[in-house]
Amino acid sequence: MIPLSDALRSAADGIWQAQHNHPFVRGLGDGSLDAAAFRLWIRQDYLFLIEYSRLCALAAARAPDLETMRRFAELLHETLNVEMDLHRSYCTELGITEAELEREERAPTTQGYTDFLLRSAAVGDFAELLAALLPCMWGFSEIGTRLAETGLPQNQGYAKWISMYSSREFTDLVAWLRELTNEIGAELSGAARERVRNAFMISSRYELAFWEMAWTRQEWPAH
Numbered sequence: 001m002i003p004l005s006d007a008l009r010s011a012a013d014g015i016w017q018a019q020h021n022h023p024f025v026r027g028l029g030d031g032s033l034d035a036a037a038f039r040l041w042i043r044q045d046y047l048f049l050i051e052y053s054r055l056c057a058l059a060a061a062r063a064p065d066l067e068t069m070r071r072f073a074e075l076l077h078e079t080l081n082v083e084m085d086l087h088r089s090y091c092t093e094l095g096i097t098e099a100e101l102e103r104e105e106r107a108p109t110t111q112g113y114t115d116f117l118l119r120s121a122a123v124g125d126f127a128e129l130l131a132a133l134l135p136c137m138w139g140f141s142e143i144g145t146r147l148a149e150t151g152l153p154q155n156q157g158y159a160k161w162i163s164m165y166s167s168r169e170f171t172d173l174v175a176w177l178r179e180l181t182n183e184i185g186a187e188l189s190g191a192a193r194e195r196v197r198n199a200f201m202i203s204s205r206y207e208l209a210f211w212e213m214a215w216t217r218q219e220w221p222a223h
């Protein structure tokens with residue numbers, strides 16, 4: 001039987017291709033992305049990563065064995081310290097202050113996506129949690145790798161973004177997550193496989209919606 005991660009990637013191919021073709025992603029790749037769209041993305045993604053860290057912590061807590069627990073603890077550490085550090089350094093460069101970040105509220109897409117991820121972790125089984133998390137890691141890795149293959153843009157900030165998500169560490173984490181998904185997938189019944197597929201599709205749609213949110217600058221009036 002086809003490994004579960006390949007089956008999921010294939011089911012979501014249309015959504016993933018739309019991400020590769022999205023003007024925000026293309027603009028990162030060729031350096032033409034409007035700085036205002038990137039600023040909005042950074043602020044919202046910082047809020048996303050706080051909730052995503054909770055998801056990694058829940059994944060560690062619900063992991064079926066010690067090795068998986070250790071790997072999710074590592075992913076949590078990487079997210080809180082490496083990935084969020086990158087965002088903090090962008091904020092400094094772009095003149096976004098800590099106070100501004102603290103005032104930032106989750107836009108509906110960020111809210112919907114993070115609520116979905118944490119709901120999957122709270123009421124789904126471990127396989128659903130994993131399927132909801134997988135597009136977050138794999139999608140960024142695939143995008144970063146493809147953009148790196150076409151050469152880094154002149155814009156240093158966007159080049160740094162691409163280097164982070166195409167890095168060896170990030171690619172290795174995705175390879176491990178895919179392996180874990182394939183192992184767990186081999187044991188799943190038909191109904192459980194369907195729930196896993198649903199979770200993967202929903203996260204993939206939210207990934208696409210997240211680029212769109214930043215591209216169309218879905219900002220909300222401060223109250």
Ligand SMILES: Cc1ncc(CN)c(N)n1
Pocket residue numbers: 045048049083135136137140207210
């Ligand atoms: C929305 C989103 N999805 C995934 C990633 C990669 N951790 C991210 N930074 N932001």
